Amino acid sequence: MKIAIIGAGPGGLVTALCLHRLGIECHIFEAAPEIRPLGVGLNLLPHAIRELTILGLAERLAALGVATAELSYYNKFGAKSGESREVWLLATAGHSTHSTVAVSR
Numbered sequence: 001m002k003i004a005i006i007g008a009g010p011g012g013l014v015t016a017l018c019l020h021r022l023g024i025e026c027h028i029f030e031a032a033p034e035i036r037p038l039g040v041g042l043n044l045l046p047h048a049i050r051e052l053t054i055l056g057l058a059e060r061l062a063a064l065g066v067a068t069a070e071l072s073y074y075n076k077f078g079a080k081s082g083e084s085r086e087v088w089l090l091a092t093a094g095h096s097t098h099s100t101v102a103v104s105r
């Protein structure tokens, strides 16, 4: 069986790594001519850390990144956004065994 994965975003790449571990051949098709980094850094939330840990990347992540103590979002007036706090609580709920890690690009 050979699987076609459309898109080399995080979803496609992690799917490819999982299939590779299972010994299933796959081919990734990406529309973008080149893959380039975007932005300054990546904030990896607990559910992403869990998946990367399953893929055996926990130690490399720990060496590359910084465990996040607090995540705060501010609006253009410098005020903390309450809505983002709710998103943060939602993202971390039920993932107490995996922290959040910030990685510089």
Ligand SMILES: Cc1cc2nc3c(=O)[nH]c(=O)nc-3n(C[C@H](O)[C@H](O)[C@H](O)COP(=O)(O)OP(=O)(O)OC[C@H]3O[C@@H](n4cnc5c(N)ncnc54)[C@H](O)[C@@H]3O)c2cc1C
Pocket (backbone or CB within 6 Å): 006, 007, 008, 009, 010, 011, 012, 029, 030, 031, 032, 038, 039, 041, 042, 043, 044, 045, 048
């Ligand atoms: C500026 C910015 C900063 C972000 N920072 C963070 C962060 O710090 N932490 C975090 O968790 N999330 C962050 N996100 C969100 C994160 O990037 C997305 O949640 C994530 O990329 C979604 O992954 P995906 O694989 O589902 O989709 P995508 O990353 O969108 O990947 C889809 C891929 O499929 C390709 N594609 C689409 N159609 C086709 C086609 N027909 N044929 C072939 N290829 C195709 C696209 O070119 C793309 O490369 C950020 C997003 C942005 C825009």
